[in-house]
Amino acid sequence: MSEEKNSRIIEILELLLTAESVNNFEELNKTDLPKKYWKMADKNGLSLDIERPLIISETLIKNILDIEGSYEIIEKNPFVKCDEFGKRMNITSLSPAVKWFYKTTGDDRALLNPALSYLMEKEGIEGISYSESKSASPDYLNSREYLEKKIEDLIGDDEELKTARNLIIISSPEEIENTVDDLVCTWRQTEAIKKINTALKNREFLRERKIYEIGKLLFVGPPGTGKTSLALAMAKKLDMPLLEVRLAMVTSQYLGETSKNIDRIFDLARRLSPCILFIDEFDFVAKSRVTDDNGAMKRAVNMLLKNIDTLSFVRNGVLLIGATNHPGILDEAAWRRFDDVVEFPLPDxxxxxxxxxxxxxxxxxxxxxxxxxxxxxxxxxxxxxxxxxxxxxxxxxxxxxxxxxxxxxxxxxxxxxxxxxxxxxxx
Missing domain, CATH: 1.10.8.60 (Helicase, Ruva Protein; domain 3)
Structure with a gap:
């Protein structure tokens, strides 16, 4: 048998074994599927439930694995039953198939497939850990796919929320590359991360005691000192999507639209929570308040400050991070909106x-x-x-x-x- 054909048989068998695991153990859900199989369960939208039974056909294998002619490739395999009607396939001798698959492939595939590792663990294969596989695999809830579905469900036909979506850059935790460990943080930056992580773990405790003044951070420092990088890394660490807003891009040539745009963005953040709302170029607030005679722009700034006042990490799960290169021009009204100011100096x-x-x-x-x-x-x-x-x-x-x-x-x-x-x- 050629190496290429053997590789395709392994791919098909893994999919069939995963389907058997999901069909046999109802406690498994979409978060237990490896990323390459997420499309198989997309029909349920935001629900993590999987519509059972999972039926594997030649057409599905083509869509998921991009393997042509899978029916002919696998039909003589001793562990697989092939139904000519619809060219469907399923495992007949489950226990021998699992043991043969593990003996042939080792730990690698199971480590990246929680549903498969769960099946192997149930079959008593030593050295296989479902919990390890779960922690090592991409989390569907942190994925771009899940985030886009959530946003689509939230926005629907709401034109105002569609406008807000077009004004922000959204990053899912999964697609953010740099972690906090990849950065060289100051002691003060590290402490800010620890405080937010602690508040997240104790949100219910803080909410019950009405301790709300946590979770509004102002990052200050020269360009290039890592303000945006740390905001993104925090999103990855806290498993939250990051909504990035540049205030200068929110302004509109139409009177009144800028205020509405700000309101829409905060509304979307509240609905998408838990999330991080990262407002870059926050010094735009000060410039508008001091130099702009346009009444509509001043109303927009007041709308921004009002929205910040009503936002709460403890109450509604939105962590607010403002960033500025020019902290000296921010007035007291802007400063007092933040409960923590984190400096980003040039590195020594x-x-x-x-x-x-x-x-x-x-x-x-x-x-x-x-x-x-x-x-x-x-x-x-x-x-x-x-x-x-x-x-x-x-x-x-x-x-x-x-x-x-x-x-x-x-x-x-x-x-x-x-x-x-x-x-x-x-x-």
Whole structure:
């Protein structure tokens, strides 16, 4: 038997065994399916229940596994019964099939398939842990697929909510790449994360005692210091979608629409909770209050502050994070809306060295990190990432995967050149 055909048989058998597991154990639901099988249960929308029995046909295998002619591939397998009507297939000798599959494939497939590991655990196969598989597998509730279904269900035909959806960038926890561990946080930033995580775990306790002044954070610091990155990483850690809003993009040329847009965004956040509402460019509030004579814009700012007042992480599960590069221009009315202010300073020597090591941990960098950290004083975390990216490109252009001192020097000069251009543009 060819290796390719054997691989297709394994894929088909895994799907058939997963279906048998789901059909036999009603306690399993959509969150127990590996990502490649989610489409198989999409018909139930937001419900986590799976419509049983799962019937596996040649057409379904084509849609899920992209395997043509699965009926002919598997029809002579001793563990499988093939029904010519509809070209349906199912496992006949379950226990032998499970043992053979485990002996053939080992732990790898079971680890990424909670439903399969549950079946194997029930069959008494040692070394297989359903709980381990569950924790190692993508969570359907944190996926983009589930989030889009939830948003679609919430919005329906509501034109105002459709408008709000078009004004924000939504990220599901699953699709966020960087974790908190990937970042080099200050002590203050780490403490803010711990406090929010503790509040999340004790929301009911806090609600019962009417402790609501938790969960409105203001991130302040220069551009490129990680404000957006930490907001995204928190969304991943807390298993919440992140709704990112840039206030300058919410403004409308039509009088009154800006206020309505702000109201719509907060309404969508409340309905989508638990979630993080991340408002970037929060200094837009101060600029509008001080420099704009337009009464409609001032009403919009007042609407924003009013919505912030009525938002509560403890009551309705919306964590608010505002971010600004210019904290000095925010007035008292804006400051007092936040119960915690978290500073994002430019990294010092030790943090620059740690950031550089994190960025290059999967790369080969022939450099002295102590010296490099000294030479990059004034660089933000974003600057350091761009510098390493440019250094890597320089190495690749000379057909090497190793960054040497000359490559690093080129990357550093690009950052310094960007700063000169930026400073010239601002004068």
């Amino acid at each position: 020597y030790e943090r620059r060295k740690e950031i550089l090591k994190k960025i290059t941990q999967n790369l080969t960098c022939l450099c002295d990190y102590d010296e490099l950290a000294s030479e990059t004083e004034g660089f933000s975390g974003s600057d350091l990432r761009i510098m390493i990216k440019e250094s890597l490109i320089a190495a690749l252009m000379r057909d090497s995967y190793e960054m040497n001192e000359n490559d690093i020097e080129q990357g550093m000069e690009i950052i310094k050149g960007r700063d000169i251009i930026r400073q010239g543009a601002s004068t």
